[in-house]
Amino acid sequence: MACESGQGCGAGQGCGTNACSSENLCSKDERVFPPNGKKSGVCAKCKEQPTSEDFELCCTCLHTNLISKFKTAVNQNSLVTPADHVLVAFSGGAASRVALEFLREIRLRQQTDLDASRGQGTRVFGLGVVFVDEAAAWSGPSLDLEHTIEEISSIILTESERPVPLHIAKLQDVFEAEGLRSSVGLDEDVGIRSSEEMLQELLRNVEDVTGKEDLVTYLRMQVLQKIAKEHGYTKLVLGVCSSRIAARSIAATAKGQGYSFSADIQYWDSRWPVTVVLPLRDVLARELDVYCRLANLKTVVNKNTLHGTDKSKSINELSREFVSLLQEQNFSREYTITRTMGKLKSFVFNTPPVGPIEMALRRRRGIETPKPETVSAANTVPDLLCPICSAPLDVRDFLHGDVEFTDKSSNNAESPSVNSKGDLPALSSDTFKNMCCPSCRFQILPKNEPKTESMVKALPEVMRDRAVANFEDKQCWMRSRIQEYLLSDDED
Template identity: 40%
Template structure:
């Protein structure tokens, strides 16, 4: 007995010898998918909207709650990840990708942060494993398989963590990385005070003094975030990685949009919420930017992804207050976070918010294909930017002050003049003596970058007023 294709809405045309049970199942599905069947039969509301066969999962609180079955849910979430990677050229076959874990994660959301990075690592591994299969199956093996590494930044020096918990977290990560093979992935466990490693052996003490020199609680959190990025850049540069993957999702970005606005970072906000951030030496990518925290949590539960949890002390700064505020908004309406991110996404990104398209003076063939596929325009006009030496955020013209008249190149003068208004207000000490002491505690790489940025900002300002300057001959006249 055959299934009637005109009545079966699932398009499962059975063989003539199909059993009566399968035919009955198709008939039931046809009844449940008829127009008006949802009102007559409430069970129709639990069907997956994509496959229309399996029961939809619910209970995780996202905007798609109760819409997809488990398999379609996984495919949908991985599809968001893969589309973000391919459409923004995040990972090329010749790249070496570093997935970054941290021991004292921002806003006290260590559980969420660990899950985000765990899912990011799993998805990167899935892409790498598929590339390896294609490589092995191809005859010419022309496209290499990108490499993957994992780094764990130990921040116990700045955020005290019980040694037993720290050891357990490192053990858990080691177990996770070892299970994701082939290919083999290298694990780097690096203390955050490694930013001082090339200078002296008292890096831990200097780091503690540097953090304690900041009186504002929000400033301490932000300073730790900046030092963490420096540590990640250091590891990536030393071991030859070409991309750094961070676990930022819509939920985290929505909180950053509000907190950055409150802290007066509106000008630099577009730089932090894009898929790609190439202002650093090693570009930073956010492949989970289109995913929600609720979706990440559900995937970890469905697949039993092993995670770890480090206890964090309660925080009382702006970041924590904004996190609680956005969480209340999200509980009232599951689309609030998405609305915040979509609104901020209308801001114009900077030129460094995409992977550099020119390599050795040429545009790679893969980049040309991506431009054609997604109808992208080449980024030919690159406007010069001035950057804060501390947080590396782009500076507005009004913030690049007192650089032309900066005759005394003391560290405190350079630091104060090369800093954004937010860092100047929340991180830098107020009085000159404390500021001088603060500068002596900074890693030498930061001070050197401050001098370099000051010279760059000075040249940029001189170019702006070049038409108003008198030449030597005119001055003599």
């Protein structure tokens, strides 16, 4: 294990385990400090190892720094417990690569401890990896998919520890009612083509470039959730780092997502069937990139995500460029933006539940346990999520809505009707629109009526079901407000 202090392990065994490619010994006795405390090309922390790529830390110290941030995030927010079965969403990029590496490292350590205690300790969390192929979203053939999968498999299987299962999914799997491929090697089977067509038809309805990119992101999350749920995972780890949060903060602000955005950037997000956790929230993208190179961690370039949309028309891309420009001027800018947005009030589902064992662990670690929010009796407004992006809806939107939606929907949306199959209640396109957040209404749903209708029909079942549930919750809530004025049928 790498020395935690960054000051040398003192054992003369070298700090670099699997994280460090350096073979130099790291002994306190052998350290030589420059007289002025500074030395060019030498690690700013241990003052011993050489640095490269204009980065101030050596590989060992960078590893110590990153894993301590990772562990702090995991421990303070109870992101991963021994009872968990953790699924890492692996894109092939540096963030998810490091997240996987650190989880493996922590698990290996826990396993060693467990073995040493002769089974007296707690369990060790389970680990799995999922990769989602998005080629179909961009109407193109899957570029080098087999090669990408091979590379990912080689990353997953390199270590001699317990095997980590790899799940390969396609974005269009969101349309499949059941059945997913859980092993490497994809055989085209019946139904895949039609789901691919469904996906492309859905995306064709979205005219806005940013809207299309965002819809792909929302669909990806649904696929990840589906896989996690079907394979019994209890946590989904995303490699969302501070730099990405900074860029997304600006983009979300420009998309009018100010109310709901704080839900997306917390360590813990249990609004999904499988809780999503962000253990790399406090790490910069550059640190992760440099670490991957220094520690020889192989990353995979997924060509299918590079040729997607016209980047010059994307608010996401423009925001990324804006933040990286600011970052060039000031190295702490991304942190500042993330911290600012981190101060926004999160939602109930962003607070990890604290059981008696966790409470005791927290007390031992000196971590303050947040008190649960007391909900006043008057506050009975239902917590609704947007069917498309799952953003919490602002009460101002779903109560009053835009006039253009509310007026129309009040006439024709008395109750959800049952569709031709007889199994799924269907909402009118206006009512569906009314159940969505303003951002999805604007950038994803088409402006004109017939197109909206076909778009709503083309959405995956999980999204349409959410809209129906929203509608029913809203109706229930409205009914509760007028209950005292309603007469029952048997009342004279």
